[in-house]
Amino acid sequence: MLRYIARRVLLLIPVLMIVAVVAFIITNVIPGDPVRLMLGDFATEAEIAAMEQKLGFDQPFHIRFFTWLSNIIRGDLGDSLFLQMPVTKAIFGRLEPTILLAIIGQLIGILIGVPLGVLAAVKHRTAIDQSAIVLALAGISVPSFWLAIMLMMLFAVNLGWFPTSGYRPVAQVGLGVIRYLILPGVSLGVMQSALLARMTRSAMLDVLKQDYIRTARAKGLNENIIISRHALKNAMIPIITVLGFSMAALLGGTWIIETVYNIPGTGALAITAILRRDYPIIQGSMIFIALVYVVVNLVVDICYALINPRVKYR
C-alpha cells in the first residue's frame, strides 16, 4: 500500500510539470503587446520599458519560461503587480473562505445528490424516478451565478435570514461564518448534487442487478438493510470517483460564486486579477487550482484503493 501511494505521488511530478507549462502558455500566448495592453493607452514608453523588464518580457520566450519554472519549483510564484505582495502570500491569505466554501458546496452536493440518486434507483421507472431525473437535469442546466442571485434575493434581501454578501473570518465570528457561506454553498452545491444524483442513480442500478442482491432478498433480508449495507456500499466506488472529478467544476465555480457574493477568497482574487491583468496572480491562481485538483484526485485514488480490495496496488 505504501509503495502504491509513493508511486502515485511520484507520478504527480510529470503531471504538475505539464500543468505549469499549460498555465504559462495560456497566460503568455497573447496577441499584441501584453505590457502595452496591461498599462493602457496612456502609458509612456519609459513606463512600458520598465514594466517589460520587471515582468521579464524583454527576455525571449524560452528564457522567460525556464526562469519562471525554476522559480515556481522553489515555491516562488512571483509578485503581484497591484497588491505589493508575493503571489503565494496573496493566495494563502485568501484560502480560508474558499476552502470552507468548497467544503460546504461539496457537502450540500453529497447530502442532496446521493439520497436523491438512491431514491431514484430504488424507485426505478416510477414517477419518483422520473422526477428525480428531471430535477437532476434541471440542476445541471441552471447557471450558478443566476441561482446565486435568486437565492440572495429570496433568502437574504426578502426574508433576511442570511447576510446578502460579504464574509467575516472564523477568527472573528467563529461558527457564525456559516451564515455567510450557506447561500454561496447552495449555489455551488446544486450543480454538484445534480451530477452526483445522476452518478449515484446509475451506479445503484448497476449494483441492484447483481446476484448477491437477489440472494440477500431471497434470504428475506430487510430491504432497507439491502439498500444501505449491500447496495450503496458497493455503489460508493464510482460515486467517489465522480466526487473527485467534479471537484474541478466546484473549484471553477468558486471563481464565479465568490465574485457574485463578494467573498474575498482565492476565486475573487483571480477574477479581480483577470479584470486588471495582474498576470502573476492569474498564473498563480491557475497553478493553485490545478494543484488542489490533482491532490484531491490523488486522495480519491488512494481512498478507492482502500475501499475496494479489488484494486491491485500496481
Add this chain to the structure above:
Amino acid sequence: MRQKIKLNERIKNIHPYMLVGGLLVLLVILAAVLAPVLSIHDPLTMTPRNRLQPPSAQHLLGTDEFGRDVLSRMLYGARISVQIGLTVVVITVISGTIVGMLAGYYKGLDNIVMRFLDGLMAFPEIIIAITLAAVWGAGMTNIIFAMSFAYFPRMARVVRGSVLASRDLEYVEAARAIGARNTYIMTRHILPNCLSPILVQATFCFATAILAEAALSYLGVGIKEPAPSWGGMISQGRDFMAVAPWLVNVPGIAIILAVLGLNLLGDGIRDYLDPRLQD
C-alpha cells in the same frame, strides 16, 4: 413492409426526452434565426423615458434601465448564444476528432498527447475559458477560441476512447490486411464507429458552451455591452433586481430552457443510439 415496421420501431424508441429536448432546442434556434423578424423593437435603441417598464402590451417582457425592449434583447441574445455555441461545437468536434483519432490510432503518439490533455484537464474548463478570454481580450472570436480550447480535450478523450475500442476489431484488421492506407482506415472504418459518442458529446458541449458564454459575459470578459448577451443582461439587471426582477429572470429562464433542452436532447440521443445504456 418490413421497412415500415422497422421505421415504426425506430420512432417508438425515440425517448420522450429527445422529443422535449429537441423541441426546446428548436425553439431557441428559431428565436435566434428569426430574431430580426420577431422583435418589434430594436434591441439597442435606448428610450430613457421608458426605462424599467414592467411587462405590458407594448413591451411584452418589459424594458431595461435604458428603456430597451427586453424581449428583443432576449431574442437577439439567443442569436449570440446559438452562434457562439454552434461555432464552439464545430471547432471542438473537428479538433477533438483529429487529436483523439490520431492519439487512439497511433500508439506511440497516445502517451504524449494524453499526458498533455491530462495536464489541460487538471484545470476546470470554465477557468481556462475565463483566463483565455480575459488575456486575449473580450469579443466574439476570442471567446469562441477560448471556449473551444477549454472544451476540446474532453472531446478528444471521448473520440480516443471509442477509437481504442474499434482499432483492433476484425474488420479493421481485415482492411489492414488487404493493404488499406491508414488515413483510409481511420476515415472509412473507424470514424463511422465514433460518430454516436461524438454526436452525444457535441450536444453536451453545446449546452456547456451556452452556460460558459453566459458566465463569461456576466463576469465582463465575454460579449460586451451594448450587445445583448444573456449573461450580460443578467449582470446589468442585477442592480435593479428589487424593482425590475424581469431583467434577471427573463435571460435566466432563457438560459435554463436552452441548456435544459440540449441536455435532454443529449441524454435522449445517447439512450436512442445505445440502447444498452438504457436501464
